[in-house]
Each structure stands twice: as structure tokens, then as C-alpha cells.
Amino acid sequence: MTLLRKRKQGFHRVGAIMLAVALSLAAGSAVAQERKPIPGTSVSLVPPKGFEPATGFAGLSNQKTKASVLIVEMPAEAYPQLATLFNDSESARTNFARQKVNITKVEQVDGTGGEKVPLLSGTQEAGGTKLDKWIALFRGPKTVMMTVQAPPAAKMQPAEVKALIASVSLGKEATLDEKLAALPFAFKAAAPFRVIDTIGGAGVLMTAGERNVDPSGTQPLMIVAYQMSAPIKPGQEEKLSETMLRSTRDMQTADIKERKRVPFAGQDGVLISGSFKHPNGSDKSFAQYLAIGSGGRFVRLIVMADEAEMPKLQPAVEQTASSVAFAAQ
Numbered sequence: 001m002t003l004l005r006k007r008k009q010g011f012h013r014v015g016a017i018m019l020a021v022a023l024s025l026a027a028g029s030a031v032a033q034e035r036k037p038i039p040g041t042s043v044s045l046v047p048p049k050g051f052e053p054a055t056g057f058a059g060l061s062n063q064k065t066k067a068s069v070l071i072v073e074m075p076a077e078a079y080p081q082l083a084t085l086f087n088d089s090e091s092a093r094t095n096f097a098r099q100k101v102n103i104t105k106v107e108q109v110d111g112t113g114g115e116k117v118p119l120l121s122g123t124q125e126a127g128g129t130k131l132d133k134w135i136a137l138f139r140g141p142k143t144v145m146m147t148v149q150a151p152p153a154a155k156m157q158p159a160e161v162k163a164l165i166a167s168v169s170l171g172k173e174a175t176l177d178e179k180l181a182a183l184p185f186a187f188k189a190a191a192p193f194r195v196i197d198t199i200g201g202a203g204v205l206m207t208a209g210e211r212n213v214d215p216s217g218t219q220p221l222m223i224v225a226y227q228m229s230a231p232i233k234p235g236q237e238e239k240l241s242e243t244m245l246r247s248t249r250d251m252q253t254a255d256i257k258e259r260k261r262v263p264f265a266g267q268d269g270v271l272i273s274g275s276f277k278h279p280n281g282s283d284k285s286f287a288q289y290l291a292i293g294s295g296g297r298f299v300r301l302i303v304m305a306d307e308a309e310m311p312k313l314q315p316a317v318e319q320t321a322s323s324v325a326f327a328a329q
Contacts, residue, residue, distance in 0.1 A: 057070055083137060111138065117136050244290065
């Protein structure tokens with residue numbers, strides 16, 4: 001297997017885990033207004049009317065209409081692979097259907113400086129609600145995926161989204177410190193874990209080992225992520241914890257061996273732990289902490305490592321987990 005193929009597989013697997021968290025004004029008037037930077041990213045844009053910087057992710061939100069603009073940055077090397085997906089109607093529909101997104105249109109629209117930007121349009125069912133959805137892909141120092149979603153009642157128009165795309169400017173990549181400062185939670189990685197990068201302004205990816213991209217899944221992996229969907233009512237921690245675990249790639253059939261209540265992120269949280277078989281054939285252990293904050297949002301920490309290695313990592317896992325706290329809103 002070539003190094004390029006391994007890297008591509010690494011993008012697929014780490015991106016799916018991270019994310020599984022996965023995923024507007026006439027063009028003339030938009031570019032005439034002042035662009036505003038999205039904290040922790042390389043993106044500057046003109047916010048559509050009614051949109052303000054989001055506090056729980058990298059992007060914008062409209063509190064009145066519940067519409068949002070999410071910015072996710074990936075390595076520059078990911079662009080050719082993703083662009084192929086965005087330019088092929090059949091591939092786009094097939095791949096996004098796995099995330100319950102129904103792609104109805106694939107097109108190229110005008111970006112800054114006349115550059116063509118791939119744009120997917122469609123709908124998504126989320127929490128019993130149907131959302132209008134647009135997904136655009138930009139090439140820059142980082143590969144940038146911008147997702148715009150809005151409930152039908154928001155009456156967001158394609159022209160608004162295209163104007164937003166035309167206003168996007170990609171500048172210098174944000175430093176890791178800037179990205180971490182923009183997260184909606186605080187934490188401190190305990191050695192041997194180290195931070196690789198943030199995820200969509202709402203999560204952070206950590207590992208213990210020399211490689212940043214680990215397609216073979218041999219290194220320990222830790223993710224802390226903040227929820228970006230509808231608020232969750234307190235008291236659902238245990239059910240939510242298992243739901244989130246089962247929605248994580250490779251964890252659908254994980255064996256949960258222990259469940260207990262523990263302090264986490266300043267709340268009465270839940271810890272579940274157990275084992276699973278990794279696609280590379282190795283036996284892995286996992287631990288997942290989850291807590292719901294006062295605003296109905298939750299934060300989750302999940303760590304995965306070889307069964308033989310997890311006991312040695314346990315002190316660092318517990319130390320990192322104890323450092324997690326919701327950021328002041």
C-alpha cells in the first residue's frame with residue numbers, strides 16, 4: 001500500500017471518528033461589506049444578515065432562525081480527494097446519504113476572485129426535523145468545508161448561500177494556540193498525550209506517538225468534543241453516552257464492561273469503558289466520559305488504545321479528563 005493511499009485512509013478514518021461529527025445577500029452586496037474572521041480558522045467572510053459568531057463551534061449562528069454556518073478545516077492534501085467527491089453527483093449522493101443527507105444538486109459557484117467553488121445542496125433529517133443544507137469546499141492553506149444549514153421556516157435562499165461563498169477569503173492558517181483558545185471548553189493534555197489539531201472549532205484530537213496521521217490505528221487516540229446540535233435535557237446522560245459510543249466509527253459492536261457516574265466537566269457525568277475489535281485486527285480498550293452542561297449542551301471525551309497499553313495510559317487519561325471544563329458562555 002502506498003504512502004498516499006495510507007494517508008487517504010487516514011483522512012477517511014480520523015475524519016469519520018471526529019466528526020461522525022460530521023457536517024448568505026446578493027453576491028455584489030456581500031463582497032462590498034467588511035469580512036470578519038472566524039476565530040481559530042483561516043476563514044474570513046461576510047456574515048449573512050442576523051448571523052453572529054457562534055460560541056459552540058467554528059462558524060456563525062442565527063439565534064432567531066436557528067440557522068448556522070459551520071467551518072471545518074482539514075489538511076491541504078485532502079482537497080483533491082474531496083473535490084472528486086464534490087464534482088461527481090452519484091458519489092456525492094451515495095457518500096452523504098451515509099450521514100442522512102439527501103443531496104439534490106451539485107454545482108460550481110463563483111468564489112472570491114472568480115475561482116469556482118464546488119457546492120452541494122440538499123436536505124437532512126436531524127432529531128425529527130428536516131433541514132435545508134448546503135456544503136461548499138474551498139482550497140487554501142487548509143482544505144475548508146463550509147456547511148450551511150437552516151430549518152425550512154428560516155426561508156434561507158440559495159442566493160444568500162452563494163453570496164456567502166463569494167465573500168469567503170482564506171488567509172494564513174490559525175496557530176494551534178489560536179484554535180485551542182476558540183474551543184467551547186478548556187482542557188489540558190497529560191503526557192504522553194499531545195494535541196494534533198482541533199476539529200471544526202468544537203473538538204480536539206490527541207494521540208500518544210510520533211505520527212499525526214495514523215491510518216493503521218496503532219497509536220492511542222483521544223478526542224474531546226462539544227455537542228453542536230439541539231440542547232439535551234439533563235438526566236439523559238447514560239442513554240446518550242451509549243448512543244454516542246455506538247455512533248462512533250468501529251464502535252458499533254463495542255463490549256461495554258463498566259458503567260458508572262463520575263465527576264466530569266464540573267458536572268455529574270457518566271463513564272463507560274470496555275473493549276472492541278479494531279479493523280486492523282487488534283484488540284482495543286476504550287473509555288468514554290460524558291456530561292451535560294447547564295445549557296443543555298454536552299461534552300464527551302473518548303480514548304482508544306491497545307488493550308495491553310491502556311493500563312499504562314490510565315493515569316494520563318484520568319488527569320486529562322479531570323481538566324475538562326465548559327467554557328464560560
